[in-house]
Amino acid sequence: MRLSNIRCTVMLLSHIIRLGGSPLLPAPSNGENNVRIFITGASGWIGSALTAELIAAGHHVTGLARSDASAEKITSAGGTAVRGDMRDHDLIVSEARRADAVAHLAFTLDFAEFDETVDNEVELISKIGIALEGTGKALIAASGTPILFGQVATEEDVLDPAGPAGSRARTASAVLALSDMGIRSALVRMPRSVHGKGDNNGLIAALVGLDRQLGTAAYVGDGQNRWPAVHISDAARLFFLALEKAPSGSVLHAVGEEGVPMRRVAEVIAAKTGLPAAAVDPEQLGVFGALLGGDQPSSATATRRLLGWAPSGPTLLDDLEAGYYTD
16 A cells, blocks of 8 residues: 555544544534535536535535526525635635535636636635634645556646646645645545536537547547546545545545546447547647547546545446437
8 A cells, every 4th residue: 555545544544533433524603404515616517516415415505606597506406606706705715714614616717818717726725724724624626637648647646737737736736735724625636537418518528529520530549548537426426525524635536437548439429420430640639639649547546445435427438328428
């Protein structure tokens, strides 16, 4: 067992001993039976699934909503919406103070202002840290699995500031630094594909759209390069477990499948769309080329051992076969 895995296990055992049983979310601060969770990105793909999980468990969810449509989605699910965006620092800090735990899932993927977006996020996390210092409250944030081309990424691997996801490494560091301030902070790293019925904006949906434009179900090279993947239900369940009992400073991997060969993905897309499956020059794919051609498997062995997480949802190929991305 790696030292980092031993350390995480010891941290969890100490946490259980301190609580006298299974580690749970803190006692609610609102005098009621349910726990208050504040979620940024509550109306998004993963946020919506997490909101449903929490509400089904009897917790109260307050979600940040940038639009009337987002607010309606949160309230329809049984949560409470507060209007604002990631630049409304005072509002977000106030909601974090009121909550028993915080789940941070929001991120605006605007490549034209990517660095500015990360700058804002890091500043916001710092302000939340000051507000929650010493409270022991949980702040669990979404991140991405490391891209180590050709090497299986584990929970102990760090995001490379000079690598493909370099800017997000600053956010990850800011979140984990809160564990030194009496905050139970942790990261849940998501793989390239968080798939399922209703996924219209993820990388697999983008790949299918690109294939249709090219007239080819594309892969790069021999197509044996792999993408890690997880079903949306399993991703939401892991985030729930992290809020409930992840030790402070944990790095978790929401990986259901270590690596799905992209040629197999292309072949299923081809069968469902009638397009030919073929290798293409990555230059034809623009910014998507390196991503599609990269071999970037990732494991979740330590995460499963630490939290007892057992992904059971459909595989990526199952969801492609079901036609969720092509019908």
